[in-house]
Amino acid sequence: MKQNGMCLASQDGFGQVYDCGSCGNIHVCVGPVSLSLSPPAYLDLVAMLSTSAANFEMWMEHRKTLESDREMPGYGVD
Numbered sequence: 789m790k791q792n793g794m795c796l797a798s799q800d801g802f803g804q805v806y807d808c809g810s811c812g813n814i815h816v817c818v819g820p821v822s823l824s825l826s827p828p829a830y831l832d833l834v835a836m837l838s839t840s841a842a843n844f845e846m847w848m849e850h851r852k853t854l855e856s857d858r859e860m861p862g863y864g865v866d
């Protein structure tokens with residue numbers, strides 16, 4: 789009895805996420821990097837990446853603020 793795999797997502801030239809249908813893991817491939825994760829570990833990864841994306845947005849805003857502070861008169865090397 790052969791199970792069928794399922795592509796869960798893919799982006800040309802970047803990577804893909806799929807269930808091969810035989811080992812029970814979710815495969816996450818980005819470039820040359822390939823992770824095989826159990827379904828709970830895969831969901832943990834998704835949650836972690838989602839949290840990191842939200843924190844990344846806040847971090848980028850914070851960095852912009854720091855950079856604009858540096859551009860204010862009285863700051864920086866000029």
Ligand SMILES: [Zn+2]
Nearest residue numbers: 808811812813
């Ligand atoms: Zn597999």
